[in-house]
Amino acid sequence: MAFKIGLLGLGTVGSGVAKILLDRQGRHPLLGEMEITRVGVRSPDKPRDVDLPQNIFTTDLEAIATDPAIDIVVELIGGTDRAYKLIMQAINHGKHVVTANKAVIARYGAEIFTAAKEKGVYVMIEAAVCGGIPVIQALKQALGANRIKSVMGIVNGTTNYILTRMHREGGDFEPILAEAQKLGYAEADPTADVDGLDAADKMAILASLAFGDRIKLEDIYCEGIRQITSTDIAFADEMGYVIKLLGIAQHTETARETALDIRVHPVMVPTSHALASIHGVTNAVRIEGEPIGELVLSGPGAGSGATASAVVADIINVVATLRANPSNINLTMGCTHQHYAKVQSIADSINLFYVRLVVLNQPGVIGAIGTCFGQHKVSLESIVQKHIHDGMASIAVITQKCQESNFRNALKEIGELNAIDSIPTVIRLLAA
Ligand SMILES: NC(=O)c1ccc[n+]([C@@H]2O[C@H](COP(=O)([O-])OP(=O)(O)OC[C@H]3O[C@@H](n4cnc5c(N)ncnc54)[C@H](O)[C@@H]3O)[C@@H](O)[C@H]2O)c1
């Protein structure tokens, strides 16, 4: 008897899933035990490049989520509210759910996984983070023996594509974003990607699995890449760094037991670092655990086939588990977190900084900047003056590790000095 699948959404990822399920040759034998029974779409009569019988299409998505004949609901419509309601409906009707929807899981994970636990069903989310990279399964299962120390990654392909092009071409953010939109690499509304919100959704999910607590999205400090200029890229390049948008989740150095440091922001990454060589739309996640040490998973973070690969892997896992033991939940596939993580404020975090200042080219400016930082307990690694013209100079400062609030207080005071024209960029930095 085949397991019956109800597919909600037949767009980029939905079509990829249907294509895999309709073309089983050479793939996992369990695909032979699955059948797409109903498909929820907006326009049933629209011509499509997947060979599904017309009579299984419907615009009534609720009917699929509540259909007693369906075993697994695969939610691929995107968005938040409607998708959340459909997922909850499916769970409440005793169906297992597979979704690629990071926005829903990051916002409503607590409600969804609580309901799933009560109903004894699986909610599988491999495709929600980094598309085709099996990072969810790694954290839930393969790395289960480890105490995870940190999870750090390039989890948004759009921003990595833009930053890679800025590095390669020396171009500025806006024109490269416009071209990325024309080429289909960036959405017409790029906000979620370029402002770091998509990465924050993904980090909430990864950190929750890595550290065993729920994460409130609003607790994640989030900064995007709009302020990065070609000048900063050139400075970074000269100093042996590349600028990447990173998601970071780690235990704090000072109060390891009590707080989680979780954020998304641009970082100057030394060219020798594993994440520095991740280019274009590729994603990568570096996980550090005890006893395993460090490992990096990299690959396609989006796209029809890559994301569908993760969705179908989840379906296979559900089917395999149901075949082996239909009545007991496999604990390595579920999510049982009860408490919310205590998250460290960005002001308390410890960072190294790169800061670029535009100043009047006059004696004593560098000394005054150094003094201000010193008065706020910020030690400097280097301070270099460049690009002198029209009586103005650009100064690039790199600090040693310092508390973010001390750095910000120093910077506020420096900004008030007469010789300071502007402070266009501040970027946190990874130690070389
Ligand atoms: N595209 C990717 O590379 C990628 C990667 C990882 C995760 N995801 C996630 O996968 C999900 C799907 O993304 P996608 O790229 O396939 O989006 P998409 O826009 O290509 O497809 C969504 C489909 O759902 C349909 N749909 C939406 N609301 C509907 C409704 N109320 N009734 C019927 N049909 C409806 C749309 O018409 C569309 O065909 C999203 O949650 C997204 O975040 C996508």
Ligand SMILES: N[C@@H](CCO)C(=O)O
């Ligand atoms: N918009 C996402 C892809 C889906 O997660 C990205 O650019 O990585």
